[in-house]
Amino acid sequence: MTRVLTITGARLTDGRVGGLRALDGTITALGPEVRAEPGDEHLDASGLTLVPPLVNGHTHAAMTLLRGYGDDLALMEWLQTRIWPAEARLTPEHVYWGTRLAALEMIRSGTLRCWDMYFHATEVARACADAGLRAAVSQVILGIPDAPAEARPEAAEDGLARLAGYGPLITPCLGPHAIYTVGPDALRSIAEVSDRHDAPVHIHLAETAGEVDDCVREHGLRPVPYLDALGLITERSVLAHGVHLDDAELEIVAARGATLVTCPVSNMKLSVGGAFRYPAARAAGCAVGIGTDGAASNNSLDLLQDVKVLSLLQKHTTGDPSVLPAADAWAIATGATAPRLGATPLEVGHPADLLLLDLDGPEVIPAPLDAGLVYSATGATVDTAIVDGRVLMRGRVIEGEDEVRARAAEAAAVVRGEH
Ligand SMILES: [Zn+2]
Incomplete structure (x- = not known):
């Protein structure tokens, strides 16, 4: 049976009042002329504004369990004394409920597609599918000796296959953690797997100046040319952070059609030593999205707060209040400036993914x-x-919602060593 959803009475972004009709999840009509018909699921959206949903281009959803755990520490001290010991206690069930908690928060704050990288990724996929959220899910890959079996580079292709069975909302991806945790041979093999399966690759890149210095010292190249030589700067690449990239690197990113995802709140909280070079990235023609990063380093998944910070940080850093005006920032938040992140524009023929906002508040x-x-x-x-x-x-x-909150609280207590 065909599923029909009709929304009427909404404020459209062009100022008119109208609505939307969707058949089996695809928008078939949009505008002032839309009317509900008998048998439709009908939402009266009077007083609400119809907008496309937000896309969170980089997160570790289950890190909601570690929200507020080890704040105000330097990056390496935070990782070594707090995050890594806690993550060693994570079970698949913890990841499931942590991701469900993140999904609640994302849905409540307008993010309806996220790019995730974490442990026990099939549980991330199951949680997002159960929550009804679109997600590009990657198993984190770590080339370190004590990495869990499923996180080892040689498990990457099998991990991709395991993520394939979670339904149409879930996009399986590859998630090599970073150039300082995965070696060049493993990165090259991940590039080959990505190519064979046409699978996106989600990786942290150039988050700190120290990472860039180490890359130059060990490999004789800055991070982007290094990854490019390994076949990992392609239109399938989603590069999280990209704070410390020079002009030549931005030009390579743009030429290859890779996507940069800036995470302004996480970068500021962890003091990564600079701001994403948005004007240079824009001038080079890079696709740019925004991410929250995990809730342990943000500590929120509310992208509407982060996009304000992004705009303010760019104005503040450049000393130019005309940089990143609101309309451009909104385009970044909805993924419109980074097509590979899978944004769903509000247009006929596109998926019926949408938000109704109450913008009448004081x-x-x-x-x-x-x-x-x-x-x-x-x-x-x-x-x-x-x-x-x-x-x-x-x-x-x-x-x-109540069950998710209760089960996530139980999981969090165990992971934080409180039980
Ligand atoms: Zn991250």
């Missing part, structure tokens, strides 16, 4: 739409979230 009015979205709104303005024509949240209510 914290937003009377701002124009773009400025209101980027500088004033938070995720709390999201009233309704829909993926594939299915309502995940309506009136800020998500089915099954």
Whole structure:
């Protein structure tokens, strides 16, 4: 039987009042003329604004379990004394419930597609599929001696295959952690696997100046030419952070069609020693998205907060308030400036993924739409979230939320060593 969803009475981004009709998860009509028909699932969106959903280009969803655990420490001390010991206690079930908690937070704050890299990735995929969220999921790959079996480079191809069975919302990806945790031979073989399966590769890159210095010392090349020589700068590459990239590296990224995902809040919290060079990346023609990074280094998955920080950080760093105006920042948040991240524009023929926002709150009015979205709104303005024509949240209510919160709290206590 055909699933029909009709939304009427919404404010459209062009200022008109109208709606949307979706058949089996695909938008078939959009505009003021849309009417509900008998038998449709019908949402009256009066007073709400219809916008596309947000895309979180880099996260470790299950790290919600480690939110607020080891704040205000330097990166290596944080990793060595807090994060890695806690991650050693993670079971697949912990990852499932941590990811479900992240999915709740993402849905409630308007992110309906995320790019994840973590341990026990099949549980990440299962959790996102159960939550109804679109996700590009990668098993983290670590070329270190005590890496768990499923995280070893030789397991990468099998890991990709295991992620294939979680339904149409889940895109299997490869997740080599970084150039300082995975060696060149393993990176080259991951590039070959990516090529064979046309699978995206999600990797941390140039997060700190120290990483760049080490790369130059060990390999005689900066990070982008190093990865490029290994076949890992392609249109399938999603490069998280990219803080310390020079102009020549940005030109390679643009020429290969790779995607940069900036994570401004995580970068500032961990003091990575600089800001993403957005004006240079834009001038080079790079595809740019935004990510929260994990909830342990942010500590929120609310992209509407992060996109404001992104815009402010760019203005502050360049000393130029005209850099990254609200409309451009909104385009980054929705993935419109990074097509490979899989954004779903609100257009006929595209998936019925959408948000209905309540922008009438005293914290937003009377701002124009773009400025209101980027500088004033938070995720709390999201009233309704829909993926594939299915309502995940309506009136800020998500089915099954209490169980997810309880099970995630139990998992968190174990992982944090509190039980
Ligand atoms: Zn990360």
